[in-house]
Amino acid sequence: MNAIAHPAHVHTGALQIRGLNKAYQIEGRDLPVLQNIQLDVRPGEFVSIVGASGCGKSTLLRLIVGLEAEYNGDILLDGQRIAATSLERGIVFQDHRLFPWMTVSQNIALALKNHKLPQAEKDRLVAEHIALVNLAGFENAYPHQLSGGMAQRAAIARALINKPKVLLLDEPLGALDALTRVHLQRELQRIWVQQRCTVIMVTHDIEEALYLGDRVIVMDAHPGRIKHEIRVELPHPRDRASPKLQGYKEQLLEELVGH
Amino acid sequence: MLPLLKKSRGLLLPLLLVLAWEYASRQDAAGAYAFVPLSAIGTALLEMLGNGELLVNLLASLARTSSGLVLGILFGVTLGVMMALSSVANRLIGPLFHSIRQVPMLGWIPLIAMWFGNGEFSKVLIVSLAAFYPMVLNTYQGFSHVERRYREVGQVLVLTPVQQFTQVLLPAALPSIATGVLHALAFAWVTAIGSELFLSSGAGLGNLMMNAEAGSRMEVIVLSVLCIGLLGYLMTLLFTRLSRHLLRWRNLR
Numbered sequence: 001m002n003a004i005a006h007p008a009h010v011h012t013g014a015l016q017i018r019g020l021n022k023a024y025q026i027e028g029r030d031l032p033v034l035q036n037i038q039l040d041v042r043p044g045e046f047v048s049i050v051g052a053s054g055c056g057k058s059t060l061l062r063l064i065v066g067l068e069a070e071y072n073g074d075i076l077l078d079g080q081r082i083a084a085t086s087l088e089r090g091i092v093f094q095d096h097r098l099f100p101w102m103t104v105s106q107n108i109a110l111a112l113k114n115h116k117l118p119q120a121e122k123d124r125l126v127a128e129h130i131a132l133v134n135l136a137g138f139e140n141a142y143p144h145q146l147s148g149g150m151a152q153r154a155a156i157a158r159a160l161i162n163k164p165k166v167l168l169l170d171e172p173l174g175a176l177d178a179l180t181r182v183h184l185q186r187e188l189q190r191i192w193v194q195q196r197c198t199v200i201m202v203t204h205d206i207e208e209a210l211y212l213g214d215r216v217i218v219m220d221a222h223p224g225r226i227k228h229e230i231r232v233e234l235p236h237p238r239d240r241a242s243p244k245l246q247g248y249k250e251q252l253l254e255e256l257v258g259h
Numbered sequence: 260m261l262p263l264l265k266k267s268r269g270l271l272l273p274l275l276l277v278l279a280w281e282y283a284s285r286q287d288a289a290g291a292y293a294f295v296p297l298s299a300i301g302t303a304l305l306e307m308l309g310n311g312e313l314l315v316n317l318l319a320s321l322a323r324t325s326s327g328l329v330l331g332i333l334f335g336v337t338l339g340v341m342m343a344l345s346s347v348a349n350r351l352i353g354p355l356f357h358s359i360r361q362v363p364m365l366g367w368i369p370l371i372a373m374w375f376g377n378g379e380f381s382k383v384l385i386v387s388l389a390a391f392y393p394m395v396l397n398t399y400q401g402f403s404h405v406e407r408r409y410r411e412v413g414q415v416l417v418l419t420p421v422q423q424f425t426q427v428l429l430p431a432a433l434p435s436i437a438t439g440v441l442h443a444l445a446f447a448w449v450t451a452i453g454s455e456l457f458l459s460s461g462a463g464l465g466n467l468m469m470n471a472e473a474g475s476r477m478e479v480i481v482l483s484v485l486c487i488g489l490l491g492y493l494m495t496l497l498f499t500r501l502s503r504h505l506l507r508w509r510n511l512r
């Protein structure tokens with residue numbers, strides 16, 4: 001299994017998507033979901049994706065993480081075509097998907113199951129990541145004993161503990177209340193600045209997309225395709241109230257809602 | 260005082276029944292025969308506790324139930340898992356299993372007695388068969404309804420098939436399996452007594468009842484019935500507690 005490397009300087013995690021087409025079979029007929037997607041993501045870049053529901057955002061992430069093996073075109077991670085899941089790619093779903101039968105630390109430790117590390121080292125990594133997402137003290141809690149925000153933090157820790165080259169976030173904060181969301185956005189910012197893995201985050205919150213993303217990709221539906229992209233030229237960590245972000249926001253709204 | 264009253268609510272109905280029983284036994288001679296006086300039952304209890312007769316028969320029935328239960332659970336879970344995880348196995352075994360399942364437990368007894376005699380083997384076989392059905396059904400249910408979103412997490416974490424089974428599928432199916440065991444337990448106990456009534460040889464509460472009937476000892480029959488009910492209740496209670504502990508991760512709110 002791959003060893004856990006600490007990315008001091010990011011050289012890996014370059015994602016290239018070339019002429020990607022994906023269709024689902026419904027009653028024998030092909031339903032196109034993604035059409036001719038072209039996307040280049042630099043190592044360590046944070047890309048936000050916004051777009052109407054049903055435009056194929058989740059499908060795109062499922063393809064990148066390797067849960068859907070059938071597609072046309074190429075999805076390349078550091079030049080390698082993606083065909084199955086791998087510990088190089090982590091994902092956080094909108095529903096936290098922690099196993100209800102495992103405690104927080106068991107859930108997170110499960111991600112290390114196939115690493116050939118000494119148990120003590122695994123324990124240390126789990127503790128470190130629980131601290132990273134501010135869940136210290138809840139190691140032995142079961143998911144049903146956690147709030148939505150805490151469960152999502154645990155899911156983020158589970159995705160991060162393998163030090164993935166690419167972290168995929170599918171509306172990770174979508175189900176949380178506004179206050180928790182703002183709080184976790186700041187945490188995500190902090191964690192990403194610290195780890196600098198490549199991140200692709202789907203969200204329906206424009207402010208969130210702009211606050212966190214180096215780039216915001218706008219997708220359109222029927223069939224799903226990339227319609228527009230905005231480069232957010234602001235250093236991290238950002239100030240939520242910055243007038244420049246406001247300007248981007250109006251630009252993005254214009255793009256999404258039309259004239 | 261009030262909490263104590265609340266706790267003992269379940270005792271109210273049995274107590275009323277006992278009173279009605281005692282009342283019926285004091286009406287006339289026929290009543291006293293059909294409803295043996297409590298004092299007679301008490302005397303029989305002391306006598307049979309003293310000479311160990313009750314304990315021997317009780318333990319025999321319990322041992323029979325346990326071994327049949329263990330066998331039924333082992334084979335039932337195995338077949339249930341196979342049918343849920345392999346569509347080939349399901350198509351191959353499913354129709355046969357579901358037709359055989361239609362034969363009531365009592366219907367098997369004559370056949371099994373003809374094949375294997377009326378000894379211990381036949382009885383344990385009948386008990387395990389009774390435990391087997393609910394185990395297959397509930398295990399199958401549990402394993403075939405594991406949510407896809409959980410299976411996908413196992414896939415994302417690149418678990419091996421064995422890890423996927425032990426870490427994801429089995430725990431997800433466990434509540435359903437526990438329901439199966441609860442049913443199996445009840446069926447096994449009832450069938451153990453039933454098999455003793457039909458294949459009367461050796462010790463057991465069922466045999467005790469048969470012998471008491473032959474000797475017109477009504478109080479022993481009543482005592483056996485009470486023991487059967489009480490023990491069945493205790494076993495269910497014990498397992499419910501155990502499964503509640505094992506499945507404490509479930510959100511029961």
Ligand SMILES: Nc1ncnc2c1ncn2[C@@H]1O[C@H](COP(=O)(O)OP(=O)(O)O)[C@@H](O)[C@H]1O
Pocket residue numbers: 024025026033052053054055056057058059060
């Ligand atoms: N497993 C599937 N089978 C068939 N159609 C699907 C499947 N998954 C998604 N779809 C369809 O693909 C489209 C895009 O879905 P999705 O990627 O979930 O969109 P989004 O995440 O942008 O809301 C939708 O029309 C949806 O109905």
Ligand SMILES: [Mg+2]
Pocket residue numbers: 057058059170
């Ligand atoms: Mg989606």
